[in-house]
Amino acid sequence: MPELPEVETVRRTLLPLVVGKTIERVKVHRSKIIQHPDVATFCERLKGQTIHDIHRRGKFLLFQFDDVVLVSHLRMEGRYIYEKESAPFDQHTHVFFAFTDRTELRYRDVRKFGTMHLFDKGEELRVPPLSKVGREPFDEQFTVSWLSEQLQRTKRTIKATLLDQTIVAGLGNIYVDEVLFRSFIHPERIAATLTTQEIEALHSAIIQTIQEAIEKGGSTVRTYVNTQGKTGTFQTQLYVYGRVNMPCRRCGNPIIKTVVANRGTHYCKYCQI
Structure with missing residues (x-):
């Protein structure tokens, strides 16, 4: 399972690829990955949203959009892949974020344990799963x-x-x-x-x-x-x-x-x- 260093590395390598990209549509091939809200609302709310930054909290990635935050946990073997929209994919690729420039961010997960939550900005830290996450090793309060x-x-x-x-x-x-x-x-x-x-x-x-x-x-x-x-x-x-x-x-x-x-x-x- 990716731990803090691996998730931080994913965050850093994702940043130059997707920041500034605007979502045209979202496709979900495995609904259980989307924990909140329902799949239809999840896809609809992300339409037209631009990625401005990616934060990390513990083992979670936080994609910062215009007015929503996508909270993603990779679990055992989750992985983000950035491709051209026309690139082939396999049966383990479950979520597709299609950008307006005809590129895609894809979520691939062989074990299918990964999760995604979509919240209004500011809500993500007040409710699970992030509300239960402890202090970071680099926090000033981690004394x-x-x-x-x-x-x-x-x-x-x-x-x-x-x-x-x-x-x-x-x-x-x-x-x-x-x-x-x-x-x-x-x-x-x-x-x-x-x-x-x-x-x-x-x-x-x-x-x-x-x-x-x-x-x-x-x-x-x-x-x-x-x-x-x-x-x-x-x-x-x-x-x-x-x-x-x-x-x-x-x-x-x-x-x-x-x-x-x-x-x-x-x-x-x-x-x-």
Whole structure:
């Protein structure tokens, strides 16, 4: 599933392609992707709307139009493709935004789990799904003291807590494993037992890891590519994720894989005691 660095990379590569484009019509081949409003209203409201910007909130893309905002979540394998209107497409392409210049932005999703919501401007942050999204790693309010308060309130493992999008927005399975390794924290530690020193290390690791991943265009460990069809390169720098039985880059002992919070979890039992 694309996490914050991958979604941010998609946003950055989409911007020069579609900003300033005006929608002539919208076609939807799979109605379940459109969560709000109904499909007919969704298509009608986007007619004649111009894309002015694309923002991001956690793992969500926010397309800024004249007076509406399209909130898009890529889920497992969603992908935006920019093509000429005449270009061929396959059965996994489900939503078509046709522009007045005869180009199209297409949404392709093999797993069909992606979602789209269309709201009046200003409404998108007050209602789900965005109203439930937590703080971003780069927010000024994402401080060590705030993070400490959140961890003290739960009896869950630190892995489960960091995966909770209502607390820290944008972290998924890959980057949670990575930041815990960088912080020397075992994924099954109860979040409330972390010391001040450990929380400081965790806070720093979250910001640093996400920033480095964005700079590398995200991690391609399965099917992720950006809007231009390019893969990320941060996967070559991963310390633990996807490296089961491979030597730890820090101590040389084999990386272990287990299940924590119902997710495959990679760690080093010597570095993360």
